[in-house]
Amino acid sequence: MKILKIAFSFLLFINVGARAQDSLMLRKIYDEALVNGECYENLRYLCKQIGPRISGSANAQKSVDWGKSLMEKYGFDKVFLQECMVPNWVRGDKEVGKIINGKEIIDVPICALGMSPATPKEGIKAKVIEVKSLAELEQLGSKMVSGKIVFFNRPFDPRFIETGKAYSAAGDQRFAGPALAAKLGAVGVIVRSLTESIDDYPHTGTTRFIDGEPKVAAAAISTKAANKLSSLLKLKKFPEIEFYFKQNCELFPNVKSYNVVGEIIGSQKPNEFITVGGHLDSWDLAEGAHDDGTGVVQGLEVLRIYKALNMKPKHSIRAVMFMDEEIGGNGGAKYAELAMTNKEIHVAAIESDGGGFTPRGFTFQDISNDGLKYINENWKNLLSPYLIDKLVKGGSGSDVAHLQKLNTAVLIGFRPDSQRYFDIHHTPNDVFENVNERELELGAAAMTSLVYLIDTYGIQRK
Amino acid sequence: MKILKIAFSFLLFINVGARAQDSLMLRKIYDEALVNGECYENLRYLCKQIGPRISGSANAQKSVDWGKSLMEKYGFDKVFLQECMVPNWVRGDKEVGKIINGKEIIDVPICALGMSPATPKEGIKAKVIEVKSLAELEQLGSKMVSGKIVFFNRPFDPRFIETGKAYSAAGDQRFAGPALAAKLGAVGVIVRSLTESIDDYPHTGTTRFIDGEPKVAAAAISTKAANKLSSLLKLKKFPEIEFYFKQNCELFPNVKSYNVVGEIIGSQKPNEFITVGGHLDSWDLAEGAHDDGTGVVQGLEVLRIYKALNMKPKHSIRAVMFMDEEIGGNGGAKYAELAMTNKEIHVAAIESDGGGFTPRGFTFQDISNDGLKYINENWKNLLSPYLIDKLVKGGSGSDVAHLQKLNTAVLIGFRPDSQRYFDIHHTPNDVFENVNERELELGAAAMTSLVYLIDTYGIQRK
Numbered sequence: 001m002k003i004l005k006i007a008f009s010f011l012l013f014i015n016v017g018a019r020a021q022d023s024l025m026l027r028k029i030y031d032e033a034l035v036n037g038e039c040y041e042n043l044r045y046l047c048k049q050i051g052p053r054i055s056g057s058a059n060a061q062k063s064v065d066w067g068k069s070l071m072e073k074y075g076f077d078k079v080f081l082q083e084c085m086v087p088n089w090v091r092g093d094k095e096v097g098k099i100i101n102g103k104e105i106i107d108v109p110i111c112a113l114g115m116s117p118a119t120p121k122e123g124i125k126a127k128v129i130e131v132k133s134l135a136e137l138e139q140l141g142s143k144m145v146s147g148k149i150v151f152f153n154r155p156f157d158p159r160f161i162e163t164g165k166a167y168s169a170a171g172d173q174r175f176a177g178p179a180l181a182a183k184l185g186a187v188g189v190i191v192r193s194l195t196e197s198i199d200d201y202p203h204t205g206t207t208r209f210i211d212g213e214p215k216v217a218a219a220a221i222s223t224k225a226a227n228k229l230s231s232l233l234k235l236k237k238f239p240e241i242e243f244y245f246k247q248n249c250e251l252f253p254n255v256k257s258y259n260v261v262g263e264i265i266g267s268q269k270p271n272e273f274i275t276v277g278g279h280l281d282s283w284d285l286a287e288g289a290h291d292d293g294t295g296v297v298q299g300l301e302v303l304r305i306y307k308a309l310n311m312k313p314k315h316s317i318r319a320v321m322f323m324d325e326e327i328g329g330n331g332g333a334k335y336a337e338l339a340m341t342n343k344e345i346h347v348a349a350i351e352s353d354g355g356g357f358t359p360r361g362f363t364f365q366d367i368s369n370d371g372l373k374y375i376n377e378n379w380k381n382l383l384s385p386y387l388i389d390k391l392v393k394g395g396s397g398s399d400v401a402h403l404q405k406l407n408t409a410v411l412i413g414f415r416p417d418s419q420r421y422f423d424i425h426h427t428p429n430d431v432f433e434n435v436n437e438r439e440l441e442l443g444a445a446a447m448t449s450l451v452y453l454i455d456t457y458g459i460q461r462k
Numbered sequence: 463m464k465i466l467k468i469a470f471s472f473l474l475f476i477n478v479g480a481r482a483q484d485s486l487m488l489r490k491i492y493d494e495a496l497v498n499g500e501c502y503e504n505l506r507y508l509c510k511q512i513g514p515r516i517s518g519s520a521n522a523q524k525s526v527d528w529g530k531s532l533m534e535k536y537g538f539d540k541v542f543l544q545e546c547m548v549p550n551w552v553r554g555d556k557e558v559g560k561i562i563n564g565k566e567i568i569d570v571p572i573c574a575l576g577m578s579p580a581t582p583k584e585g586i587k588a589k590v591i592e593v594k595s596l597a598e599l600e601q602l603g604s605k606m607v608s609g610k611i612v613f614f615n616r617p618f619d620p621r622f623i624e625t626g627k628a629y630s631a632a633g634d635q636r637f638a639g640p641a642l643a644a645k646l647g648a649v650g651v652i653v654r655s656l657t658e659s660i661d662d663y664p665h666t667g668t669t670r671f672i673d674g675e676p677k678v679a680a681a682a683i684s685t686k687a688a689n690k691l692s693s694l695l696k697l698k699k700f701p702e703i704e705f706y707f708k709q710n711c712e713l714f715p716n717v718k719s720y721n722v723v724g725e726i727i728g729s730q731k732p733n734e735f736i737t738v739g740g741h742l743d744s745w746d747l748a749e750g751a752h753d754d755g756t757g758v759v760q761g762l763e764v765l766r767i768y769k770a771l772n773m774k775p776k777h778s779i780r781a782v783m784f785m786d787e788e789i790g791g792n793g794g795a796k797y798a799e800l801a802m803t804n805k806e807i808h809v810a811a812i813e814s815d816g817g818g819f820t821p822r823g824f825t826f827q828d829i830s831n832d833g834l835k836y837i838n839e840n841w842k843n844l845l846s847p848y849l850i851d852k853l854v855k856g857g858s859g860s861d862v863a864h865l866q867k868l869n870t871a872v873l874i875g876f877r878p879d880s881q882r883y884f885d886i887h888h889t890p891n892d893v894f895e896n897v898n899e900r901e902l903e904l905g906a907a908a909m910t911s912l913v914y915l916i917d918t919y920g921i922q923r924k
Binding site: 034035163 | 493898
């Protein structure tokens with residue numbers, strides 16, 4: 001009995017000691033991020049000196065060069081590129097969109113969706129058929145749809161507390177709507193911008209066509225113009241409302257591009273990896289500040305903090321700047337493919353691709369129930385003083401999600417506050433000025449803290 | 463044994479039933495706020511049609527009239543004003559500030575602190591003595607300070623996670639620094655703006671002098687200019703750096719003003735009150751959007767939601783628009799004084815005065831340990847889906863804090879995310895455009911939810 005008691009006290013002592021040390025380490029991490037943080041100035045450079053960097057563009061290559069040389073300057077143990085082929089879709093001239101209400105012509109803001117084909121040179125003019133869902137369109141059938149411009153107009157549902165859920169719920173209109181409309185013989189597709197904000201500019205984004213199946217020119221329309229068009233259609237006047245649009249976007253052959261990877265080699269398990277990062281490419285219309293410059297500079301900051309505090313991780317820690325998240329997802333796929341080829345064991349991968357807003361916590365994909373319970377019982381109290389203790393099951397991010405096929409890693413989404421993200425997402429308003437320095441730094445510190453805890457205690461996959 | 467079992471199952475049933483009903487009610491509250499919310503448009507009117515409304519001004523009176531007529535339009539059971547006397551401090555002409563570096567004259571942005579006296583008509587020019595704290599100034603003593611301009615320059619500490627704590631830690635420089643400097647014979651005081659943001663405009667705010675003790679002209683200086691002045695002082699060049707400033711602000715006799723109160727009468731306990739609101743006055747330099755138009759319109763929205771959902775509270779629920787928070791605190795004092803005179807029993811009072819940002823939770827003042835435990839055991843799960851489950855001890859707000867002397871109420875601070883608040887606090891940037899509609903509405907729903915739970919279950923004071 002006495003022996004047992006002693007053993008127990010000893011264990012307790014170890015445990016308390018570890019917890020106090022962890023608490024001190026998190027405080028050091030936060031102090032470094034908030035007092036000496038460099039992610040904000042790095043983001044400024046990426047947004048203001050490089051700017052928009054769509055997959056396959058010269059600017060995307062500039063951002064690769066910038067990322068690599070910055071990692072080298074920081075003196076990470078390894079810095080390397082991972083070659084991948086990416087689409088080279090080019091928007092071309094500014095798109096033209098018009099509502100034709102008899103003799104009244106109303107110019108409206110539109111922009112081609114990524115991967116959309118062009119309209120004929122002279123544009124397309126046709127009657128408009130408004131639908132709220134793909135199911136509704138399917139039900140109308142090709143007889144009703146053929147020869148028309150399909151107008152997807154289901155708004156964001158404001159009742160979701162997290163806006164990402166409203167985006168997911170409305171997203172099929174943009175992702176899959178144009179392919180379905182094409183199959184049913186539509187001559188064009190207009191999609192209500194994926195935002196709750198009622199504003200004057202279209203929010204771009206990619207759409208998916210299936211190889212060998214019909215394609216059709218597809219564009220996003222601003223929410224204000226979508227409301228206008230919808231209310232005109234409801235009047236059911238004669239002559240019927242028509243829509244005209246013109247875009248000359250073009251898909252060129254794939255080009256070579258790169259992921260940029262920086263690494264601190266693990267002291268005990270150099271072939272086991274904790275990956276952290278975001279995507280380097282952005283939309284052509286935006287500086288890609290929140291989407292996803294912030295993820296890129298936060299990933300970089302994690303490794304910078306490790307070096308600044310002279311922390312020696314057991315596992316190898318990697319900051320990855322993924323290429324081509326917005327269009328083809330080829331960078332994420334290549335990263336996972338190489339991990340497999342090189343027999344790397346990936347323990348965890350954290351993606352920041354929800355903007356540089358105040359952090360709230362993390363969502364864990366492929367974690368075991370016990371693993372999540374462990375985290376909430378042991379780490380929550382450490383993270384709670386930093387207000388990052390929402391630790392729940394959920395998705396990760398589309399770059400790190402490719403690692404699922406390795407069956408080794410818990411995939412993790414960094415979760416900042418979501419309220420303002422879709423106001424600026426995929427628009428010219430996604431600029432550096434809309435990122436708050438402290439919010440960005442708190443995110444970098446949150447990610448570093450989680451990496452530290454995973455490196456120290458491991459994480460239990462299901 | 464069987465009876466006990468049945469009784470137990472019955473209790474369990476009641477409890478589960480109540481919890482499910484609460485969950486549904488919170489969902490209804492959020493749907494109403496997010497789908498039919500009116501607080502954003504009310505805030506637009508207050509900011510854009512009325513605008514800045516410093517205590518004692520014609521605009522403050524306009525805002526009283528607006529608040530009262532809006533409450534009447536909503537058809538609350540009672541709408542009334544509470545008369546109080548408030549200071550009438552007027553800024554006067556735009557202030558002038560200059561760093562004099564030998565022959566080089568550098569114009570810098572300053573603004574008089576609220577309640578500060580004017581400088582002499584021709585302004586004040588004097589050598590500058592920079593200090594980081596009141597203690598440091600006290601140590602220097604009147605021999606060193608006399609005849610000088612004191613420059614308080616302790617910056618915000620970026621290591622605080624919640625910016626309100628950094629504000630509190632730096633705040634004595636503005637609140638109490640000028641009075642101390644005056645006592646030591648200073649001829650003027652310049653205070654570094656209370657913000658972490660390094661920007662180009664001064665952040666105003668009130669300072670306190672003690673009746674019968676010396677006063678001195680005191681102004682806030684922008685953080686950029688403060689850094690400039692500090693770095694010049696460090697060079698210790700000859701002739702020594704001087705500072706010049708001129709302001710002709712003036713304190714006129716107190717004027718009559720009002721709190722605006724709207725009430726839904728309790729069905730069971732009409733003389734027991736749950737109060738919710740913010741302050742109607744703002745600084746003269748700002749539209750007072752985040753400070754504190756949001757608190758005002760959120761309080762109003764709580765009652766509007768009660769009516770829209772046909773909720774019949776047991777206690778009387780009051781929305782209060784407090785007057786004169788920024789300068790004298792006379793509205794809050796008057797509210798408490800009348801509550802005492804009228805023998806009202808105040809159960810709880812929630813203040814929203816931290817901006818209209820995404821809500822994180824509430825801080826409870828004068829709650830018992832058991833009361834807080836009860837809330838965390840019983841309400842946290844209900845509030846958690848709305849991400850408002852930080853429920854901890856802490857301060858409330860300077861208006862409702864006056865109710866402490868009643869010894870009946872738990873005083874509660876609504877806690878939105880704090881990161882951006884002090885970037886715009888007390889500056890011309892505190893405008894409607896910097897408030898996000900969803901963030902504002904989520905706050906109103908959070909406050910309504912807490913009012914509903916307190917009304918249903920009570921709250922345990924210490």
